[in-house]
Amino acid sequence: MELLSLSAVELGKAIKEGRTTAVEAMEAVLSQIEKSEEVLHCYITINKKKALNKAAEVQRRIDAKELTGPLAGVPMAVKDNLCTEGMLTTCASAILANYVPTYSAEAVSRLEKAGAVIVGKTNMDEFAMGSTTETSAYGVTRNPHHREHVPGGSSGGSAAAVAAGECFFALGSDTGGSIRQPASHCGVVGMKPTYGTVSRYGLVAYGSSLDQVGPLCKTVEDCAVILQTIAVPDTKDATQIAREDTDFTSALKKDVRGMRIGIPGDYIGLSPRKHGDLSSKEHGEENCQEYSHGERGIGIDSQVRESVLRAAKILMEQGAVVEEFDLDLVEYAIPVYYTIAAAEASSNLERFDGIKYGFRAGAKGLHEMYKKTRSQGFGQEVKKRIMLGSYVLSSGYYDAYYLKALRVKAMIKKAFEQAFAKYDCILGPVAPTTAPKLGESLTDPMKMYLGDIYTISVNLAGLPAISVPCGSDSRGLPIGLQLIGDCFQEKKLLQAAYTYEKCRS
Amino acid sequence: MRKTVFRDFRSEERGEGMTERIDDEMIEYVSILAKLELSAEEKEQAKKDMGRMLDYIDKMNELDTTGVEPMSHIFPVQNVFREDVITNGDGSTRTLLNAPEQKEGMFSVPKTFDS
Numbered sequence: 001m002e003l004l005s006l007s008a009v010e011l012g013k014a015i016k017e018g019r020t021t022a023v024e025a026m027e028a029v030l031s032q033i034e035k036s037e038e039v040l041h042c043y044i045t046i047n048k049k050k051a052l053n054k055a056a057e058v059q060r061r062i063d064a065k066e067l068t069g070p071l072a073g074v075p076m077a078v079k080d081n082l083c084t085e086g087m088l089t090t091c092a093s094a095i096l097a098n099y100v101p102t103y104s105a106e107a108v109s110r111l112e113k114a115g116a117v118i119v120g121k122t123n124m125d126e127f128a129m130g131s132t133t134e135t136s137a138y139g140v141t142r143n144p145h146h147r148e149h150v151p152g153g154s155s156g157g158s159a160a161a162v163a164a165g166e167c168f169f170a171l172g173s174d175t176g177g178s179i180r181q182p183a184s185h186c187g188v189v190g191m192k193p194t195y196g197t198v199s200r201y202g203l204v205a206y207g208s209s210l211d212q213v214g215p216l217c218k219t220v221e222d223c224a225v226i227l228q229t230i231a232v233p234d235t236k237d238a239t240q241i242a243r244e245d246t247d248f249t250s251a252l253k254k255d256v257r258g259m260r261i262g263i264p265g266d267y268i269g270l271s272p273r274k275h276g277d278l279s280s281k282e283h284g285e286e287n288c289q290e291y292s293h294g295e296r297g298i299g300i301d302s303q304v305r306e307s308v309l310r311a312a313k314i315l316m317e318q319g320a321v322v323e324e325f326d327l328d329l330v331e332y333a334i335p336v337y338y339t340i341a342a343a344e345a346s347s348n349l350e351r352f353d354g355i356k357y358g359f360r361a362g363a364k365g366l367h368e369m370y371k372k373t374r375s376q377g378f379g380q381e382v383k384k385r386i387m388l389g390s391y392v393l394s395s396g397y398y399d400a401y402y403l404k405a406l407r408v409k410a411m412i413k414k415a416f417e418q419a420f421a422k423y424d425c426i427l428g429p430v431a432p433t434t435a436p437k438l439g440e441s442l443t444d445p446m447k448m449y450l451g452d453i454y455t456i457s458v459n460l461a462g463l464p465a466i467s468v469p470c471g472s473d474s475r476g477l478p479i480g481l482q483l484i485g486d487c488f489q490e491k492k493l494l495q496a497a498y499t500y501e502k503c504r505s
Numbered sequence: 506m507r508k509t510v511f512r513d514f515r516s517e518e519r520g521e522g523m524t525e526r527i528d529d530e531m532i533e534y535v536s537i538l539a540k541l542e543l544s545a546e547e548k549e550q551a552k553k554d555m556g557r558m559l560d561y562i563d564k565m566n567e568l569d570t571t572g573v574e575p576m577s578h579i580f581p582v583q584n585v586f587r588e589d590v591i592t593n594g595d596g597s598t599r600t601l602l603n604a605p606e607q608k609e610g611m612f613s614v615p616k617t618f619d620s
Contacts, residue, residue, distance in 0.1 A: 102599045195579050209578060238585035239578070335562040346539060353540070355612055360605035366617045371542040383541055384554050390538040391531075391555060392562075401562065406575030408565050413576060446557065462579030487579070 003028040004165040008074045008222040015073040022073030026055035029075045032165045040142050042161035044080050045088045046120035055117045070225050072115030077167035079158050080121040083202040091204050092126045092136035095377030096358045105202025107213045107230040114229050119167045122157030126379045128206045130154050131448050132441045135381040149435040152182030158216045159186035169217035175210045177455025180467035183216050184430035184480020187469045189223050190216045194487045195462035196241035199234035205348040207341035210459040220498040224248040251491035256499045257319030260423045264327035267428030269300040301433045307471035307479040308429045314503050328415040332408050333457035339392050339405035346389025413461045420486035430467045434477035464490045468497045527552045
């Protein structure tokens with residue numbers, strides 16, 4: 001049996017049935033890490049001995065029938081902004097180079113309780129600020145499908161580790177697309193649940209009103225199982241919502257008959273206001289140049305658009321009612337996002353002051369120590385966002401920027417509400433292009449920001465969304481299909497995604 | 506309250522070097538708020554970056570938001586209480602292991618006041 005080709009759920013089943021063991025699974029992952037990790041660099045921290053010992057302990061508990069769940073014995077990777085008790089948690093920043101948490105994030109604890117075993121902590125953009133995993137203080141991660149390209153970000157290490165067989169599934173966090181976009185770029189499944197579904201306890205905060213923890217994995221079934229395991233009420237996160245409809249695996253049905261699916265014209269480079277229906281494909285060409293940001297905003301790569309429309313057609317053939325519609329305010333999501341995320345980041349990252357944990361720079365007085373510690377400890381992208389956030393929150397600019405952004409956010413939320421009055425899900429691409437080349441985004445950060453156009457509004461409106469592989473471009477780089485649902489409608493997404501996955505040839 | 510140089514920027518007039526909307530004084534002020542000490546080079550870069558971002562963020566002003574309530578949270582969840590009971594025990598020894606400096610079971614910090 002080729003272990004690494006199994007999904008997480010298939011592996012869990014094989015372990016349960018005694019066809020393999022948790023230790024064998026961990027050995028398979030570690031031997032893959034031996035082979036590919038030096039080039040790919042998916043992880044910041046790997047503790048092989050600890051992982052093997054833990055796998056052996058879990059196997060004993062499986063043998064004793066104490067652990068019977070679908071993920072028992074399955075090796076997982078954890079994004080390095082999720083606290084892991086006794087294991088280095090750096091957020092890919094120099095300021096936390098030596099931070100060893102005394103507790104684990106709730107999502108991590110839940111998975112460990114279910115018998116999943118941590119392989120290590122994955123690379124990411126520093127404090128999750130970036131879309132390529134290149135702002136990490138510990139080096140870049142390479143895309144397993146094409147080593148000259150980035151894996152996406154910020155959960156790039158998690159996505160690449162799943163794609164490369166360096167784990168069976170991973171946890172990530174999504175503030176503006178940080179699970180879905182790397183999942184798309186690495187050809188794996190990734191989901192951002194409805195805000196408040198997964199406890200944020202132990203997730204190092206970036207933009208607290210936007211952050212959600214979620215899975216990166218090989219199949220839609222894995223996604224449902226992992227989400228079901230981590231979507232558990234937790235009083236330690238006051239923004240968490242006690243949901244009762246978390247039997248997500250019940251949605252794994254190959255059936256989309258009658259499901260209403262809308263494709264926003266702006267998401268596929270067509271503008272229904274001007275051009276009418278989906279079949280008039282040639283009309284999209286004018287918007288097709290990369291990242292044009294003219295009046296209608298968005299440019300999309302033609303291969304991405306074709307793959308996404310092909311996926312829509314498959315769902316249509318399965319009985320879904322698919323049509324194009326006009327989603328309002330798409331082009332305002334990025335300015336709103338960067339205002340709110342930077343504001344919240346500047347506040348959240350105040351805690352890194354060199355007093356209680358992490359790096360401390362030598363200095364005579366307290367204030368000098370704060371400034372030196374933060375200036376030496378944070379990387380450029382983080383400093384940039386803290387500065388911007390401090391500015392938009394400062395007295396005199398608060399109303400014009402921060403409050404304005406919160407008002408536009410309310411309007412964006414409303415635009416989605418109107419859409420979901422008509423549709424069960426919204427379908428579109430995850431990103432306008434496939435993974436960029438290493439180094440390309442750092443020279444033009446604005447372009448990197450604009451690449452988040454399809455993912456960001458989902459966080460602003462608190463919606464759930466899933467990224468599912470739907471093909472690859474001529475260079476072999478994966479393309480992702482995004483399905484967006486109304487709040488608490490993860491099951492509809494999973495059902496549509498599962499159906500697509502089963503019908504995709 | 507201090508004010509910064511605000512020129513009238515129409516997007517079509519924007520060109521190279523037109524990101525001077527953030528001046529030295531403003532960078533100084535923001536870095537105090539952000540508790541960051543930027544090098545001369547970083548300051549120049551920050552001026553450019555922030556100016557560029559703000560030019561872009563200004564797009565929000567195209568929308569009339571009169572009468573729209575600011576939405577800080579998606580769901581109207583308020584007053585989430587829980588009992589104030591200790592559930593995690595005394596972790597002070599382990600917590601202090603992460604301290605850059607400690608003394609007699611306490612965090613040690615550089616001198617705060619001049620006598």
